[in-house]
Amino acid sequence: xxxxxxxxxxxxxxxxxxxxxxxxxxxxxxxxxxxxxxxxxxxxxxxxxxxxxxxxxxxxxxxxxxxxxxxxxxxxxxxxxxxxxxxxxxxxxxxxxxxxxxxxxxxxxxxxxxxxxxxxxxxxxxxxxxxxxxxxxxxxxxxxxxxxxxxxxxxxxxxxxxxxxxxxxxxxxxxxxxxxxxxxxxxxxxxxxxxxxxxxxxxxxxxxxxxxxxxxxx
Amino acid sequence: xxxxxxxxxxxxxxxxxxxxxxxxxxxxxxxxxxxxxxxxxxxxxxxxxxxxxxxxxxxxxxxxxxxxxxxxxxxxxxxxxxxxxxxxxxxxxxxxxxxxxxxxxxxxxxxxxxxxxxxxxxxxxxxxxxxxxxxxxxxxxxxxxxxxxxxxxxxxxxxxxxxxxxxxxxxxxxxxxxxxxxxxxxxxxxxxxxxxxxxxxxxxxxxxxxxxxxxxxxxxxxxxxxxxxxxxxxxxxxxxxxxxxx
Numbered sequence: 001x002x003x004x005x006x007x008x009x010x011x012x013x014x015x016x017x018x019x020x021x022x023x024x025x026x027x028x029x030x031x032x033x034x035x036x037x038x039x040x041x042x043x044x045x046x047x048x049x050x051x052x053x054x055x056x057x058x059x060x061x062x063x064x065x066x067x068x069x070x071x072x073x074x075x076x077x078x079x080x081x082x083x084x085x086x087x088x089x090x091x092x093x094x095x096x097x098x099x100x101x102x103x104x105x106x107x108x109x110x111x112x113x114x115x116x117x118x119x120x121x122x123x124x125x126x127x128x129x130x131x132x133x134x135x136x137x138x139x140x141x142x143x144x145x146x147x148x149x150x151x152x153x154x155x156x157x158x159x160x161x162x163x164x165x166x167x168x169x170x171x172x173x174x175x176x177x178x179x180x181x182x183x184x185x186x187x188x189x190x191x192x193x194x195x196x197x198x199x200x201x202x203x204x205x206x207x208x209x210x211x212x213x214x215x216x217x218x
Numbered sequence: 219x220x221x222x223x224x225x226x227x228x229x230x231x232x233x234x235x236x237x238x239x240x241x242x243x244x245x246x247x248x249x250x251x252x253x254x255x256x257x258x259x260x261x262x263x264x265x266x267x268x269x270x271x272x273x274x275x276x277x278x279x280x281x282x283x284x285x286x287x288x289x290x291x292x293x294x295x296x297x298x299x300x301x302x303x304x305x306x307x308x309x310x311x312x313x314x315x316x317x318x319x320x321x322x323x324x325x326x327x328x329x330x331x332x333x334x335x336x337x338x339x340x341x342x343x344x345x346x347x348x349x350x351x352x353x354x355x356x357x358x359x360x361x362x363x364x365x366x367x368x369x370x371x372x373x374x375x376x377x378x379x380x381x382x383x384x385x386x387x388x389x390x391x392x393x394x395x396x397x398x399x400x401x402x403x404x405x406x407x408x409x410x411x412x413x414x415x416x417x418x419x420x421x422x423x424x425x426x427x428x429x430x431x432x433x434x435x436x437x438x439x440x441x442x443x444x445x446x447x448x449x450x451x452x453x454x455x456x457x458x459x460x461x462x463x464x
Contacts (some may be wrong), residue, residue: 008371008422009399013392016407022385024309029283034383035304036287039296048426052373059268066272068374068389073283077271086293092274094285095292102294109303121353122426150424152371154398166427185425196399204418206398209425 002144002153004060009154009196033073040076042107045083049176053148054079124182126168131184131212136162138188138215148176151214154195155206160188163207171211183211308383314453316347317380317430321456322448324357325435335359338430342379351428352379358421359432360458365412367405367458368421368429369397377428381453388457398422408459431458438464 007013025031037051046054054075058066066074077091090097132138142157143149150172164187174181189207192200275282290296320342324331334341338355342348355377358366370376371394376384387393397404401418412418421429433455439447454460 005372007391007395010391010395013390013395016387016392016396016404017390018387018408019385024313024383025305026386027280029280031305031309032287032301033283034308035301036283036290036296038304039300040290043295055373057268058272062268062272064391067279068386070279070282073286074269074272074275077275077286078269081270085295086289088270088274090289090293091271091285094276094288096289100293104294106294106297107300108297109300112300112303112307120349120351120426150372152422152424154371155422166425169426172425185427187427189419192399199399201402201418203416204401204420206420206422208422209427211425 001056001146001148003056004058004063005056006152008152030069033069033076037072037076039107040080042111043083043085045085046079047175047178049148049170049172050079050178051075052172053176056148122169123167124170124180126182126184128184130165130168130186131217132162132165132186132215134162134165138162138186138210140188140210140214141216145173147173149173151210152208155190155208155210158190158194160190160194160208160210162186163189166209169211171213173211173213183213185209185211312350312378313382314380314451314456315448316382317377317453317456318448318451319444320345320347320380320430321432321451322444324432325447326444331432334432347379350379351377351426354426354428355379355430356427357430357432358419360434362413362434363416364419365405365410365416365458366419366421366429366431367397367401368423368431369394370423371395371398372422372424375423375426375428377430379428380430381456385453405459408454410459410461431456433460433462436462436464 025034041048041051055063055071057078058071058075062074063071080086081088081091085103087097090100137159138161139159140151140156143151166185166187168182169185171181171183186209187207188210189205191202192204192206193202194200195206275285287301291298320334323345324334330341330345333344334357338357339353341357342352342355360366368376369388374384374389376388393404398420401420402412405412405418423429433451435447436450439450450462450464452460452462455462
């Protein structure tokens with residue numbers, strides 16, 4: 001969706017705020033927001049694409065009003081309500097409803113090393129052969145899908161060159177709705193001139209990983 | 219003052235309406251939001267759409283997280299010790315020292331470097347680095363002709379397996395919006411000066427592939443040990459916003 005998260009190429013956010021010797025977390029609540037989100041993946045009610053999609057659904061005003069980890073905890077509440085793990089009333093109360101059933105067993109500490117050392121592999125077998133090869137020129141689609149997509153606005157309707165074939169992987173756009181629908185994935189290089197016109201430096205480029213459905217065919 | 223009080227009441231009414239109509243009650247909530255449409259404040263607090271929970275949870279960040287933590291614990295969804303263990307993992311175990319050791323090894327061991335550049339996931343597995351996306355790693359090398367820099371414009375994708383969690387600036391709208399369009403200005407803010415002929419290659423990590431920049435080994439380090447070299451490799455140099463220096 002054309003949400004506030006899709007900021008590539010925008011003006012107005014000012015200089016980069018670089019902090020020396022930055023801590024991993026700036027407040028204890030940030031670390032809790034992070035940890036709760038990571039643990040809740042363990043219930044397998046949503047995947048990483050659904051996670052990202054739920055943050056993208058924040059309105060522009062909500063997105064910019066919330067700090068990074070506030071987006072995580074707010075969207076966690078949204079995802080949990082949608083998945084039926086708890087209700088909106090319980091989120092508002094900040095407590096489980098009296099007499100509501102416990103959803104055990106909880107995600108426990110001893111599961112963590114196992115879960116996070118487990119390889120995450122997004123490669124999937126597909127029946128089709130890749131339509132493109134390294135060196136081919138492609139043009140991206142101009143679609144503005146309502147749902148999740150990993151083709152940012154700045155790279156839509158642009159000409160690029162395939163520099164690498166990654167194989168077929170889970171397709172993020174479908175996976176956000178629970179359907180892996182694997183697709184061929186390529187690294188595509190776009191010249192800065194193609195993306196930004198005269199403001200692009202002729203020496204420079206941006207490379208994105210793009211699924212085959214992001215290309216205009218023929 | 220009177221107006222503000224009125225707005226507050228209107229917003230609270232809409233929130234209560236939404237809370238009692240989850241799961242099929244959207245049309246009722248929509249009607250209520252239409253009634254308050256002229257008021258920017260109440261729209262913001264209720265039904266511009268987006269996150270329902272945003273209007274249900276406390277606005278103070280610490281209280282917001284506390285409310286969710288309490289709920290998840292009471293529901294039996296997570297275990298308090300697991301929260302602490304996970305924080306310890308990401309605060310103290312993962313981090314750029316892992317990546318620095320990988321880069322230093324690549325600098326001194328040409329066979330490892332070849333393997334890292336050809337298939338980073340396989341090379342990392344061979345030295346025991348797995349999980350946290352190590353399986354999706356791709357290494358890109360800086361030379362006199364090419365300078366690489368990594369971003370995730372859509373969210374905050376980052377090579378956790380070798381660098382840990384990203385710094386705040388990497389996740390900021392400022393970095394994400396600008397580095398794809400004006401990478402040289404951004405690099406200058408980080409103090410990175412490039413040779414005139416160098417091309418800047420920006421990598422927008424928009425799939426599950428994760429990018430590690432292998433910086434150039436500084437001159438004058440020929441006699442250094444692998445451990446001494448690793449100490450020169452900064453986090454920023456592996457994102458592309460820094461250059462290792464002696």
